[in-house]
Amino acid sequence: xxxxxLTLSALILVLVAFANSAQAGTVSGEVRYTDxxxxxxxxxxxxxxxxxxxxxxxxxxxxxxVTDAIMISSDNLGADGxxxxxxxxxxxxxxxxxxxxxxxxxDGGSTQPVRVLxxxxxxxxxIFQGAAMVTDAAGDWTGVAGDIDTPxxxxxxEDNSGPFNIMFxxxxxxxxxxxxxxxxxxxxxxxxxxxxxxTGTYTESTSQSIYLLGNPTSDTDEFDDDVIVHEYGHFISxxxxxxxxxxxxxxxxxxxxxxxxxxxxxxxxxxx
Amino acid sequence: MNTYTERELTGNPLLYRSVYIDTRVxxxxxxxxxxxxxxxxxxxxxxxxxxxxxxxxxxxxPDNETWDSAFSFSGGKTGExxxxxxxxxxxxxxxxxxxxxxxxxxxxxxxGYGNAVTMDSIFNFHLDMRFYEDAFxxxxxxxxxxxxxxxxxxxxxxxxxxxxxxxYSLAVIHDMxxxxxxxxxxxxxxxxxxxxxxxxxxxxxxxxxxxxxxRESRVTFTPPYDQTVYIKVVQTxxxxxxxxxxxxxxxxxxxxxxxxxxxxxxxxxxxxxxxCFVATAAFGTMGAQNVRTLCSxxxxxxxxxxxxADITAYYYYVSPDIAExxxxxxxxxxxxxxx
Numbered sequence: 307x308x309x310x311x312l313t314l315s316a317l318i319l320v321l322v323a324f325a326n327s328a329q330a331g332t333v334s335g336e337v338r339y340t341d342x343x344x345x346x347x348x349x350x351x352x353x354x355x356x357x358x359x360x361x362x363x364x365x366x367x368x369x370x371x372v373t374d375a376i377m378i379s380s381d382n383l384g385a386d387g388x389x390x391x392x393x394x395x396x397x398x399x400x401x402x403x404x405x406x407x408x409x410x411x412x413d414g415g416s417t418q419p420v421r422v423l424x425x426x427x428x429x430x431x432x433i434f435q436g437a438a439m440v441t442d443a444a445g446d447w448t449g450v451a452g453d454i455d456t457p458x459x460x461x462x463x464e465d466n467s468g469p470f471n472i473m474f475x476x477x478x479x480x481x482x483x484x485x486x487x488x489x490x491x492x493x494x495x496x497x498x499x500x501x502x503x504x505t506g507t508y509t510e511s512t513s514q515s516i517y518l519l520g521n522p523t524s525d526t527d528e529f530d531d532d533v534i535v536h537e538y539g540h541f542i543s544x545x546x547x548x549x550x551x552x553x554x555x556x557x558x559x560x561x562x563x564x565x566x567x568x569x570x571x572x573x574x575x576x577x578x
Numbered sequence: 579m580n581t582y583t584e585r586e587l588t589g590n591p592l593l594y595r596s597v598y599i600d601t602r603v604x605x606x607x608x609x610x611x612x613x614x615x616x617x618x619x620x621x622x623x624x625x626x627x628x629x630x631x632x633x634x635x636x637x638x639x640p641d642n643e644t645w646d647s648a649f650s651f652s653g654g655k656t657g658e659x660x661x662x663x664x665x666x667x668x669x670x671x672x673x674x675x676x677x678x679x680x681x682x683x684x685x686x687x688x689x690g691y692g693n694a695v696t697m698d699s700i701f702n703f704h705l706d707m708r709f710y711e712d713a714f715x716x717x718x719x720x721x722x723x724x725x726x727x728x729x730x731x732x733x734x735x736x737x738x739x740x741x742x743x744x745x746y747s748l749a750v751i752h753d754m755x756x757x758x759x760x761x762x763x764x765x766x767x768x769x770x771x772x773x774x775x776x777x778x779x780x781x782x783x784x785x786x787x788x789x790x791x792x793r794e795s796r797v798t799f800t801p802p803y804d805q806t807v808y809i810k811v812v813q814t815x816x817x818x819x820x821x822x823x824x825x826x827x828x829x830x831x832x833x834x835x836x837x838x839x840x841x842x843x844x845x846x847x848x849x850x851x852x853x854c855f856v857a858t859a860a861f862g863t864m865g866a867q868n869v870r871t872l873c874s875x876x877x878x879x880x881x882x883x884x885x886x887a888d889i890t891a892y893y894y895y896v897s898p899d900i901a902e903x904x905x906x907x908x909x910x911x912x913x914x915x916x917x
Contacts, residue, residue: 346597348605522603533600546666
């Protein structure tokens with residue numbers, strides 16, 4: 307009976323693939339975010355940088371609400387923020403719209419070193435659909451037979467770009483580690499950040515997680531590249547050499563850790 | 579080191595080479611890692627992230643400044659490779675459970691990366707590291723003490739090698755107040771100063787930190803008799819930043835002190851009584867009527883003649899040791915005699 311079911315399922319899949327083979331299309335493009343460039347007097351210009359390694363999901367819309375959608379496929383962006391889905395028109399649902407959700411998260415594969423979660427552990431995606439998806443589109447995004455034209459670039463707005471800047475900074479730092487380590491990337495690190503977070507900026511040794519400030523009234527660190535990578539340095543130190551910080555508050559030129567090890571030690575977190 | 583790690587990991591010299599930026603709502607704070615002028619607190623460079631970062635950065639950055647010259651590595655390695663290699667190899671914690679920039683320094687040479695002249699220049703420039711014996715070694719014992727003068731002249735010294743003890747001597751006059759201080763601690767040095775009497779068995783004062791916000795030490799004392807005192811300077815056992823380090827030491831005569839006053843501050847002031855050691859030891863206080871009477875004789879009668887002064891000087895020479903050895907029965911006997 308079991309073998310029969312498996313065989314039947316395989317037959318159905320083959321038929322579906324055959325029936326839709328002429329109507330398959332490609333949804334591809336590039337996701338970029340809006341970066342705020344730090345200067346010695348505050349933030350300067352904005353620029354656009356790729357979103358590396360982030361998880362991207364393709365949905366078919368089923369209703370008017372944003373959440374009215376069924377996931378069709380998922381993947382991770384490349385290091386340069388590019389993606390490509392090959393899907394059949396039937397999976398897109400005929401005349402239905404579809405949407406793309408991009409998470410500041412990756413699945414932790416061999417080259418996917420970071421995820422950014424809100425403090426409750428949730429990864430919040432940025433969602434592109436409808437007009438947002440056709441900014442640079444050359445074709446029709448509603449379900450049509452044949453090839454599906456896709457926009458060349460999806461741009462995350464500045465307001466939503468904080469988590470993706472964190473991803474970018476850490477991904478680039480991880481690439482540097484891999485370069486020095488014969489191509490082996492570090493394990494994935496989890497960064498906790500959300501708008502308004504006042505939990506501080508530090509790296510926690512027990513969970514090897516990074517926390518970043520999101521306090522809009524005093525200090526928010528999601529675009530502070532130095533601060534982000536500084537904390538990631540603690541993570542790297544934990545994993546590649548003896549940890550170099552005794553914990554406690556350290557801030558730039560103030561008396562602080564230098565090249566230090568303290569393991570095991572009483573401190574479990576190291577504010578940055 | 580972590581700031582170095584951060585600098586290394588940013589990985590784009592054109593964007594990130596020299597400035598550390600932390601934006602705030604009110605603007606940004608930043609530090610340039612190349613010029614050292616804005617770096618750190620004096621004396622704590624080994625414990626200063628920006629300073630350490632600056633030193634390590636200069637090992638492989640593309641610019642060569644006056645304190646910096648090109649490195650030469652074999653096997654096609656770069657300075658970046660070397661720094662990372664040393665960083666990665668620091669896997670064994672030393673006995674104090676701390677890895678410091680000193681460990682980096684020694685590991686660098688243990689791994690054969692050499693370039694000693696340039697390394698020395700960079701680490702001296704950015705970190706004021708003094709990994710060498712000072713000019714007064716070997717003064718690791720009281721008998722080999724280095725003379726200090728009481729005019730405030732400073733001597734530059736180092737703790738090198740590890741667990742170095744430095745001894746100094748200072749000729750003092752009774753009833754004058756003296757202060758011995760360490761200052762300008764570098765490379766995380768954390769001094770403890772202890773002043774001993776001429777025989778080394780009485781502590782006139784000891785001090786770790788002259789106040790809570792410094793690692794400098796200061797001992798003020800009033801010697802009860804003319805003598806040469808001995809000063810021991812060591813690193814505090816509880817130090818966390820460096821095994822080695824440098825410091826300056828000086829001594830000054832502060833003028834007439836109150837005889838017998840214990841050393842101020844947190845010193846464990848020791849020493850005998852004021853002008854009349856034996857009597858003070860016998861009666862327990864300089865305030866005793868008999869002690870005051872004897873002091874009056876000393877000041878009004880003996881001091882007025884050369885012979886009397888000699889007698890007083892000899893008394894000061896021998897009496898401290900006698901006073902220090904007096905047991906209770908002997909003190910009672912002496913009280914009876916003086917009464």
